[in-house]
Each structure stands twice: as C-alpha cells, then as structure tokens.
Amino acid sequence: GEDVEQSLFLSVREGDSSVINCTYTDSSSTYLYWYKQEPGAGLQLLTYIFSNMDMKQDQRLTVLLNKKDKHLSLRIADTQTGDSAIYFCAPADRGSTLGRLYFGRGTQLTVWP
Amino acid sequence: DGGITQSPKYLFRKEGQNVTLSCEQNLNHDAMYWYRQDPGQGLRLIYYSQIVNDFQKGDIAEGYSVSREKKESFPLTVTSAQKNPTAFYLCASSILTGSSYNEQFFGPGTRLTVL
Numbered sequence: 001g002e003d004v005e006q007s008l009f010l011s012v013r014e015g016d017s018s019v020i021n022c023t024y025t026d027s028s029s030t031y032l033y034w035y036k037q038e039p040g041a042g043l044q045l046l047t048y049i050f051s052n053m054d055m056k057q058d059q060r061l062t063v064l065l066n067k068k069d070k071h072l073s074l075r076i077a078d079t080q081t082g083d084s085a086i087y088f089c090a091p092a093d094r095g096s097t098l099g100r101l102y103f104g105r106g107t108q109l110t111v112w113p
Numbered sequence: 114d115g116g117i118t119q120s121p122k123y124l125f126r127k128e129g130q131n132v133t134l135s136c137e138q139n140l141n142h143d144a145m146y147w148y149r150q151d152p153g154q155g156l157r158l159i160y161y162s163q164i165v166n167d168f169q170k171g172d173i174a175e176g177y178s179v180s181r182e183k184k185e186s187f188p189l190t191v192t193s194a195q196k197n198p199t200a201f202y203l204c205a206s207s208i209l210t211g212s213s214y215n216e217q218f219f220g221p222g223t224r225l226t227v228l
Contacts, residue, residue, distance in 0.1 A: 001172065008153065031214050042117075042203055042219035043156075088155065092215050099215030103148075103155040
C-alpha cells in the first residue's frame with residue numbers, strides 16, 4: 001500500500017491563504033485527489049491533479065505537485081470561515097483499473113474571523 | 114437527485130450484537146466501497162466491490178462482511194468478531210473508467226456506537 005502523510009492541524013485568519021501539505025510514497029500514482037469533509041458529513045471532492053502536471057488552478061484552489069519529492073500541496077486563497085473542515089490528500093493506486101485511493105489522516109483547517 | 118444514501122445516521126448497539134449498515138446509490142456506478150474513520154485517522158478501506166456478486170477485502174476486513182446482490186446496494190455487517198466497532202462508517206461509489214481515474218462519491222456516513 002501507499003503511505004500518505006499530512007500535518008493534523010492548520011489555523012489561519014479569514015482572508016489569508018492556507019497551504020495544506022501532503023507527502024506520499026508511491027511515485028507511480030497517476031491521479032492525486034483532495035477531498036473536504038465538514039463535521040459529521042461525508043467527503044466531497046475538491047479537486048485533483050494528474051501526475052503529468054505540476055500545477056492546477058481552480059478558482060481559489062491551487063494544487064502543486066512535486067513528483068520528484070512526492071509532495072502535494074493545496075493552497076486556498078482568501079480563506080473563509082466556511083472553508084473550516086478536514087482536508088484529505090488521496091493519491092490513486094496506479095496498479096489497478098480500480099484506481100484505489102489511499103487517504104492521509106487529514107488536516108483540520110480552522111479559519112478565525 | 115442522484116446520490117448515495119446511508120442509513121441510519123446514528124446507530125447504537127450492545128456489545129456482541131451484529132449490525133448491518135445500509136448503503137444505496139442511484140448513480141449507476143459500478144464500484145462501491147466501505148471505509149471506517151476513527152478520530153484523527155484517515156479513511157481505512159474495509160471492503161470494495163467492482164461488480165455485482167463480487168467483492169474484495171480491503172485493509173481492515175476482519176470482523177466485517179458485505180454482500181453485493183444488486184448494483185445499487187452494498188450493505189455492511191459489523192459482526193461481534195470486530196473488536197472495536199465504534200466508529201464513523203462511510204460508503205462511496207465510483208464509475209470504473211478502465212484507467213486509474215477514480216473519483217469517489219461519498220455518502221453522509223453512519224456513526225456506530227457499541228455500548
């Protein structure tokens with residue numbers, strides 16, 4: 001399997017940028033996903049990046065991928081209180097057509113007004 | 114509206130009892146998954162199924178069982194053999210694309226508490 005590491009907590013002020021980092025071990029992962037989980041709820045897909053890309057931007061979200069270092073980051077610009085949630089990094093397993101996902105422990109983002 | 118439903122949202126059981134968690138999807142997805150989430154932990158895969166009448170163990174299948182008799186349904190039974198069943202259980206589904214692209218759609222979860 002794949003090991004995925006994330007820091008557990010991040011606190012920012014409203015309006016600042018948030019950067020959530022993730023490291024993984026399987027360099028052959030083709031798709032890498034970011035999911036968001038609000039309290040007591042399921043996960044929702046935020047964005048993803050394909051392994052042949054270095055960066056992907058989607059409105060306030062920017063994903064950076066450093067394949068050499070096996071490092072993925074999610075930047076949220078102009079962070080709002082509604083962004084407070086747990087964010088999961090989830091690389092996909094290239095070794096199967098199922099594309100099985102491996103989840104990190106999640107980063108709890110707290111946004112202060 | 115298409116989506117995944119899990120019921121009930123909260124479930125309480127006495128130790129030693131089996132309990133079945135429901136998961137239904139109307140997205141016409143091929144694959145379905147069950148994950149367990151504990152506080153401060155990531156999601157751990159219990160079982161998954163790519164096709165009706167077939168399923169595979171994930172990383173923590175001991176003490177759990179599943180069935181896939183219909184494409185839209187993937188119930189999970191937590192048996193008395195599961196040592197620490199209290200957790201938040203999440204069901205997900207995805208289309209099988211033939212590539213490793215696998216956007217999974219999640220249900221709202223069931224919180225199981227064993228007393």
